[in-house]
Amino acid sequence: MLSRRALLAGGAAVAALPVDARAQDLSAAASSGVAAWPTQPIRLVVPFAPGGTTDLVARMLAQGLQDRLGQPFIIENRPGAGATVGSQQVAQAAPDCHTLLMSNIASHGIAPTLYRTLRYDAVKDFTHVALVVSNPSVFVANPRFAGPTLADVARLSREAPRGIDIASSGSGSSNHLLIVQFGQAANARVNHVPYRGAGPAMTDVIAGVVPLMSDSLPSAAGHIRQGSVRAVAMASAERHPAFPEVPTFREQGIDLVSDSWFGLSGPAGMPPAVVQRLSQSTLAVLAEPGLRIRFTELGGTPGALSPSGYTEFVRAEVARWAPVVRASGAEVG
Incomplete structure (x- = not known):
């Protein structure tokens, strides 16, 4: 089995990929015998x-x-059940390559144990096409929350009669588990508040x-820059270059690193030639x-x-x- 570091290291290679014109894309598809696909709009389930x-x-x-493949x-x-509702629907769809899924760490990394x-x-039960980001x-x-640091959050949680609420996009996400792990590592009384996104x-x-939230950086970035929320801690190994002013969990004495990932997948049994074309088109878009x-x-x-x-x-x-899910004690029936 490849290490996670080796698998992610391929990300540097995307910058070297040529950015094909749509005509080149279609020409390559014709030569591989998959020019007929796609024949209708493609449903991308989030x-x-x-x-x-x-x-x-x-x-x-x-x-x-859609610019490359010529179909909307x-x-x-x-949404629902930690991204498993939509994922199950795609797993049960016909493998005609017209129904795809934004697979992610919640639905495909954490849910199998949680x-x-x-x-x-x-x-x-899936055809996995490409890691996206x-x-x-x-x-x-x-911004009105009184605790500017993780130590303050932990202290305030212990002082509050029922602890402190921290929201996430839903049960089973890496952001949910980060809340649980923070509570354990900081001896904080935290209450996870799951949302449907x-x-x-x-x-x-x-x-x-809700005073606090554990979120993936891309969806929080704009709000942080606008000042509508305040960043307390980044769960990266080092300070993030896009937000160098935000200290990490480790800098604040909590040895936690947590990241999310998102990819493109479809039902099991998709034709290999179409999968290859879709993968190449995805990597070209990412380049x-x-x-x-x-x-x-x-x-x-x-x-x-x-x-x-x-x-x-x-x-x-x-x-x-x-092992992370089991150690957290989190479990969903």
């Missing part, structure tokens, strides 16, 4: 509500793919309904300078893995997160 990182990444990717990409948000009755296999998690707070959760943090700049501004790192490489990546992530 297993979270609008407004979060998964939704944002999906819309950025979809624009590039229709975003369909199907959910006792999960109705799909994260590897066998990865990024760190960040704790953000309502990062967008609704962020809305309530800005409004002061476009404008998209790379946008991802960088949001704190994301574009991926570059072949279908086999992304499949191995998912398999490795299931193994990586299993």
